[in-house]
Amino acid sequence: MERLFSPLELGSLKLKNRFVLAPILAGLGGAEGRVTRRQRRFYEAIAEGGTGLLVLEPVAVAPGGREHPNQLLATSDESMEGLSELIRAIHERGAKAAIQITHAGAAADPRAAGSQPVAPSACLCPSRGTFAEEMRLDEVEALVRAFGRAASKAAAAGADAVEIQGGQGHLIAQFLCPQTNLRRDAYGNDRLLFAKQVVHEVLAATGLPILLRVSCSRPAEGESRGGILRLAELAEETGLAALDAAFGDACHARPWFYLHAALPREPQEALFAALRRATKLPVMAGGRMGNRAAIQRFLDEGWGDAVTLARPLIADPNLVEKWRRHKDGEIMECGGCLQGCLRHLPEGASLRCTLNPFLAEEPPLPAPKPRSILVAGGGPSGMAAASFLAERGHRVTLADPASSLGGMLRAAAESKPALFHPLLALIRRLDSAGVTVLLGQRVEEATLERISPEVLVWAVGASQAVPSIPGLRGQKLMTAEEFFSRRPTPKGHRVLVLGATRLGLEAAERLAGAGCRITITEAADSAGCDMESVGREVVLARLASLPAITLFAGTEVERFEKEWVLLSVGGQPVRVPRFDWVLIAGGFLPKAGPPPALRKAVREVHILGGPQVATDLLDAIHSARLLAARL
Structure with missing residues (x-):
């Protein structure tokens, strides 16, 4: 070289x-x-x-x-x-x-x-x-x-x-x-x-x-x-x-x-x-x-x-x-x-980067008054917020109950090794910024008493939303979040994936590779609507070549019966045989905010994250940058 x-x-x-x-x-x-x-x-x-x-x-x-x-x-x-x-x-x-x-x-x-x-x-x-x-x-x-x-x-x-x-x-x-x-x-x-x-x-x-x-x-x-x-x-x-x-x-x-x-x-x-x-x-x-x-x-x-x-x-x-x-x-x-670098450019937006959130921007100014800040949550938004806050001069501690950092990003990197690059970059940034990291540590009252933060940033992310479909709760269920965290899947080879999101499509491809037969339903008229256009084109082309995968767009699941599942495909009722288990890959809901006792114990509390941040790395890091700029 x-x-x-x-x-x-x-x-x-x-x-x-x-x-x-x-x-x-x-x-x-x-x-x-x-x-x-x-x-x-x-x-x-x-x-x-x-x-x-x-x-x-x-x-x-x-x-x-x-x-x-x-x-x-x-x-x-x-x-x-x-x-x-x-x-x-x-x-x-x-x-x-x-x-x-x-x-x-x-x-x-x-x-x-x-x-x-x-x-x-x-x-x-x-x-x-x-x-x-x-x-x-x-x-x-x-x-x-x-x-x-x-x-x-x-x-x-x-x-x-x-x-x-x-x-x-x-x-x-x-x-x-x-x-x-x-x-x-x-x-x-x-x-x-x-x-x-x-x-x-x-x-x-x-x-x-x-x-x-x-x-x-x-x-x-x-x-x-x-x-x-x-x-x-x-x-x-x-x-x-x-x-x-x-x-x-x-x-x-x-x-x-x-x-x-x-x-x-x-x-x-x-x-x-x-x-x-x-x-x-x-x-x-x-x-x-x-x-x-x-x-x-x-x-x-x-x-x-x-x-x-x-x-x-x-x-x-x-x-x-x-x-x-x-x-x-x-x-x-x-x-x-x-x-x-691609997703929003065709719409007339300017270049951005998940790894370089200050792209083309002036470097952030030092905080006028450094404070002690505790960040709860070691996913991408929590890691990014902790790093950016420390780089501005705050004294930052990050705590997460898991044994490793990364949250959903680490789980996604298991199937897409290239995502380890941004994960490792976020971890290195924490280290170089001097953030104190506490793994295996849930943020509780005792944590606040020990650290005495002036500010609490609650970045615990979001969880998969389970849709209210009659009969769904009686099925063997698994969320995409659980799937990508490598939890054991339910038994059976006929799988229904609810939601043709990025997570749903990637999970379907992996399951097909493991010998399962997959049916994907999506209420929208097209699949992969939460993906950038080129990635969507590549993934959909791969799925189209897999005979084990059937995709129904413009389709609602009406109810689960004992032996059948009733679908509405383009407004027309369709009955299909029941599945061995169901993978939920639709939207996310914000996890609960800090309990009242924690809110009372800290002078200032900020909530970071939400449904979009849970699945979009760019938005997770961008929202962290905006929060860090305000504190």
């Missing part, structure tokens, strides 16, 4: 190391593409953390190419002036900055673009559910010129390099794809023509080193792979500085676009190997590279010259410096939950 700390030359651009921030659509900008203070703080933190090159978030070359209402815009003087100030700040922190220029084409958001999306040919973007119109010839030619103007403005803003987005389902990739380019003019006869013209226009507009991002849409797509190799050949012929390898398609392969943690690594590695064989240009590549083992394999196989990082640097902006100093034990390693 030490090789990545050696300098690298990309054309005339000299980097201090080989770690690169991949372009991230962060949604941190302001109205009309303004660079905001939060946006600057985000990039400044990564530059200070040791990353050699920051490829800034995608800048749309025209308003119609925007994916997010707060996306930067090359035609906006405010955007470019703000980028100039941002790039100076990055340079002051010892890093270099590139600007990615792009047009999303069919993947554009009509709300952000202010118009209907356009594409080489009329097509649907399934991930957005929007329809793109075919571009007129004059519109195609105008966008070629727009790429050149954007590159010129990037140079004027002080950028060290320009990256052209040639992949990931954006406009250049749409011209290369036979499904989205059915044109009968020159751009259809030669699907590489638009890319050629854009590259030549950008080269004519600036003398900066030019990087080209390429990607494979999804595994086993020969046409997609061929498009990459044609772009690599074009880059070499025109003297571009480097290739930036990515994966996925914003419209047609979102799980691969975000490289969901559950997806196999082999297709990604095959792309790296094919690109390395195809070109002599420097290759930057990344995706799920946030640990030493993945990077070492990348280096051992000789797949590239630099590593690009996105989510790992969101979770820990100081990651590169920690690696350099061999401080791996201090790293906040991304668990790939996608709750903050």
Whole structure:
């Protein structure tokens, strides 16, 4: 891994190391593409953390190419002036900055673009559910010129390099794809023509080193792979500085676009190997590279010259410096939950992170008057609250009756090992903040007498709600909370899961793997409504391939009878044979607050948590941050 700390030359651009921030659509900008203070703080933190090159978030070359209402815009003087100030700040922190220029084409958001999306040919973007119109010839030619103007403005803003987005389902990739380019003019006869013209226009507009991002849409797509190799050949012929390898398609392969943690690594590695064989240009590549083992394999196989990082640097902006100093034990390693960095971005929200709750924010101020605080509850919200309060200078003790910290997060990590990363990060934060932890300790009057806290934070979480369905109490029951805590399941192989929530779907998959036959009922019209969209797509695709699982959406369980269960499916009554046992995976209810005796014994009491916090790690930590800021 030490090789990545050696300098690298990309054309005339000299980097201090080989770690690169991949372009991230962060949604941190302001109205009309303004660079905001939060946006600057985000990039400044990564530059200070040791990353050699920051490829800034995608800048749309025209308003119609925007994916997010707060996306930067090359035609906006405010955007470019703000980028100039941002790039100076990055340079002051010892890093270099590139600007990615792009047009999303069919993947554009009509709300952000202010118009209907356009594409080489009329097509649907399934991930957005929007329809793109075919571009007129004059519109195609105008966008070629727009790429050149954007590159010129990037140079004027002080950028060290320009990256052209040639992949990931954006406009250049749409011209290369036979499904989205059915044109009968020159751009259809030669699907590489638009890319050629854009590259030549950008080269004519600036003398900066030019990087080209390429990607494979999804595994086993020969046409997609061929498009990459044609772009690599074009880059070499025109003297571009480097290739930036990515994966996925914003419209047609979102799980691969975000490289969901559950997806196999082999297709990604095959792309790296094919690109390395195809070109002599420097290759930057990344995706799920946030640990030493993945990077070492990348280096051992000789797949590239630099590593690009996105989510790992969101979770820990100081990651590169920690690696350099061999401080791996201090790293906040991304668990790939996608709750903050993806879940609300399509709705126009800005980037957040479960592991980095102060992302793009000013560090919290010291408490004006340090106090003694007792936190009851060692789940994610309790751990986060205790850490944040201690970091502000309070004297904090955390107590939990369990023998280990983590609550539902620890239980969930048993089936999803990647969740151990945020769990360990929360535990390390407790330790570094100096929180006193008392395990096997229920908060009672004697506890208060011994500790004498001035403030009690009650963070005992929530418990599974058992629905009021006639006959349910007479069944063998288990809650999802109990299931993921590894309690023995009731006997029997025919299982009814009440609620197609994240917990219900994951439990059903595990039970099917153990040989059970599962029926899932969900009152809503679709399953996984509490999940981020990409994770839901991945999980539902896996469940659809399992014949042992039957899912009824839009379905109510009316009552349990001796031999039958009566369902209402789309308003129509359906009787099914009774099940061996029932797993309850619906909503949560807040656990009882502190008893009156505890409330009387402490001057100040705060209740933290609730139904949403019980199942959503991001909300659990965010609510803890807000509480800590008030005390």
